[in-house]
Amino acid sequence: MRAAASVAVLLAVLLLLPGQALAQEVGEVEIAGRVEHGADAASFDPAQARVTLNVLEGITLVSQDSALPDESGAFNFTATAVEGRTYFFSVEYQGANYSAVRDAGDLSEPVVVTVFDTTNDTSVLTVQSHTVIVTGAVPDEGFVEILERVMVRNDSDLTLTPDLNAQGPAMLSFLRFALPPGAYNLDVRSNITGGQVLEVDRGFAINSPVPPTAPGLPHQFEFVYRLDYNEPVIDLTRTMRFGAESVRFVVPVDVATPSSARLTDLGATELNGRLLRLLEGQDIAPAEVLPLAVADLPGKSAFDGARESAGEWYVRYVVPAVVGLTTAALLLLSLRRRRAVAMAGASREHLIAEARALRDAYDRHTIGTTAYEGRSRVIRDALVQAEVRDRLTEADGEGSTRD
Known part of the structure; x- marks a missing residue:
C-alpha cells in the first residue's frame, strides 16, 4: 500500500511540475571547440567567424552565449551540463551558418565545426533524385494532395548562398523548385537549418545556404501541397531548372492513372494493401521540360460509392524510400504516420x-506560430x-x- x-x-507531483524541473543538473563544464576550413585552410581567417551556443531544453531556449575564435580557430564556452538539454553550436561565416549538436554527456569531447567559402553560382548543385507522389484525392472537395522529395548534392568545396541584393523576380542564385499552377497549402521540410521559404514565379525558393555534401549524404527537401480539380485530368508538367539524375513518378492505381512521355512505366507494386504505379527516367537535363500528368481522377459519385462500402475515408501520406531499382525493380515506399x-x-x-x-x-x-505552439x-x-x-x-x- x-x-x-x-x-x-x-x-500527481510530476504532472504539476514544469518540463524544466524534470532535468537533472550535472554541473558546470568547460566546452572546447574549434572552427576549421573545409578546403583552403591557408587563407582562412577565423576572425571572420562567430560562434553561438544555444542551450535548449525540449524546444525552450534556456540560454545563449557567443564567442569569437582565436587565430587558430579555437573557442571556449562555460555552461551548466544538465541531462536532457541540447547544446546547439552554430558558426556564421561569409553569410552562411554551420552547426554541431551535443548532449550533456558529450560536452567533454571537442566541438569541431567545418566552414567553407561561399558562392552565388547554383551550378555547384546537382539534383540526385526527384520523386513526385500523388498521395491521395478528395473528390468530395475536389482536390489532390501531392508529395515531392528531392535529394540535392553539392559536390564542390563552396557553400551556395543566395544573392539577396540581386534584382528581378528570377532569384537566379536561390535553390528553387517548380510547382504546378494553383498549388496551395504548401508545407516544406528539409535537413538544412535556417532560411526561409519564398514565393517565386511558378514555384518557391529557399534562401538557406547549401553547404558541400559528404559522399552518400545528400541534402533532403520534402514538400507537400494541394491542387484543386474539376476535370479528371491534371497537368503536372514542369521545367526542371537543375535537371535530375533520376526522376520517379508514383501514383496509387485507385487514385489516378499517371503518364509521361519522358518516363518509363515500370508497372505497379503493392504496399500496405495499396497498388502503386511507378514511372521512372534518368538524366533529365537542366531546364528540360518534364511532362507529367494524371488522368481518371475520381468524381463525387465514385467517392460516394466507395464511402458507402468502406466507411470513413482519409488521405494517407506515403513517404518515398527509394531502395535500389534494377531494370524490372519497383519503388518501395514507407508509410508516414502523423507525428502526433x-x-x-x-x-x-x-x-x-x-x-x-x-x-x-x-x-x-x-x-506558423499557432501550429508551432500547438505542436x-x-x-x-x-x-x-x-x-x-x-x-x-x-x-x-x-x-x-x-x-
Missing part, C-alpha cells in the same frame, strides 16, 4: 529529436508522460523489491 501511495503522490499519433508512447530521445526538428522548422518560418504543447506533454512512465517503472521496481 505504501508503494502504491508513493506512486500516486509521485504521479505516435507521440503518446514515444521515447524521451525521440521526443527531443522531434522538438529539435520543430524548432528548426519554426526558425525557417516553414510553420510544442503536444511534445511537452509527451515528454512529461515519458518521464512519468520512467519514474513509475522505477517506483514499481522498488516496491516489488521491498515486498
Whole structure:
C-alpha cells in the first residue's frame, strides 16, 4: 500500500511540475571547440567567424552565449551540463551558418565545426533524385494532395548562398523548385537549418545556404501541397531548372492513372494493401521540360460509392524510400504516420529529436506560430508522460523489491 501511495503522490507531483524541473543538473563544464576550413585552410581567417551556443531544453531556449575564435580557430564556452538539454553550436561565416549538436554527456569531447567559402553560382548543385507522389484525392472537395522529395548534392568545396541584393523576380542564385499552377497549402521540410521559404514565379525558393555534401549524404527537401480539380485530368508538367539524375513518378492505381512521355512505366507494386504505379527516367537535363500528368481522377459519385462500402475515408501520406531499382525493380515506399499519433508512447530521445526538428522548422518560418505552439504543447506533454512512465517503472521496481 505504501508503494502504491508513493506512486500516486509521485504521479500527481510530476504532472504539476514544469518540463524544466524534470532535468537533472550535472554541473558546470568547460566546452572546447574549434572552427576549421573545409578546403583552403591557408587563407582562412577565423576572425571572420562567430560562434553561438544555444542551450535548449525540449524546444525552450534556456540560454545563449557567443564567442569569437582565436587565430587558430579555437573557442571556449562555460555552461551548466544538465541531462536532457541540447547544446546547439552554430558558426556564421561569409553569410552562411554551420552547426554541431551535443548532449550533456558529450560536452567533454571537442566541438569541431567545418566552414567553407561561399558562392552565388547554383551550378555547384546537382539534383540526385526527384520523386513526385500523388498521395491521395478528395473528390468530395475536389482536390489532390501531392508529395515531392528531392535529394540535392553539392559536390564542390563552396557553400551556395543566395544573392539577396540581386534584382528581378528570377532569384537566379536561390535553390528553387517548380510547382504546378494553383498549388496551395504548401508545407516544406528539409535537413538544412535556417532560411526561409519564398514565393517565386511558378514555384518557391529557399534562401538557406547549401553547404558541400559528404559522399552518400545528400541534402533532403520534402514538400507537400494541394491542387484543386474539376476535370479528371491534371497537368503536372514542369521545367526542371537543375535537371535530375533520376526522376520517379508514383501514383496509387485507385487514385489516378499517371503518364509521361519522358518516363518509363515500370508497372505497379503493392504496399500496405495499396497498388502503386511507378514511372521512372534518368538524366533529365537542366531546364528540360518534364511532362507529367494524371488522368481518371475520381468524381463525387465514385467517392460516394466507395464511402458507402468502406466507411470513413482519409488521405494517407506515403513517404518515398527509394531502395535500389534494377531494370524490372519497383519503388518501395514507407508509410508516414502523423507525428502526433505516435507521440503518446514515444521515447524521451525521440521526443527531443522531434522538438529539435520543430524548432528548426519554426526558425525557417516553414510553420506558423499557432501550429508551432500547438505542436510544442503536444511534445511537452509527451515528454512529461515519458518521464512519468520512467519514474513509475522505477517506483514499481522498488516496491516489488521491498515486498
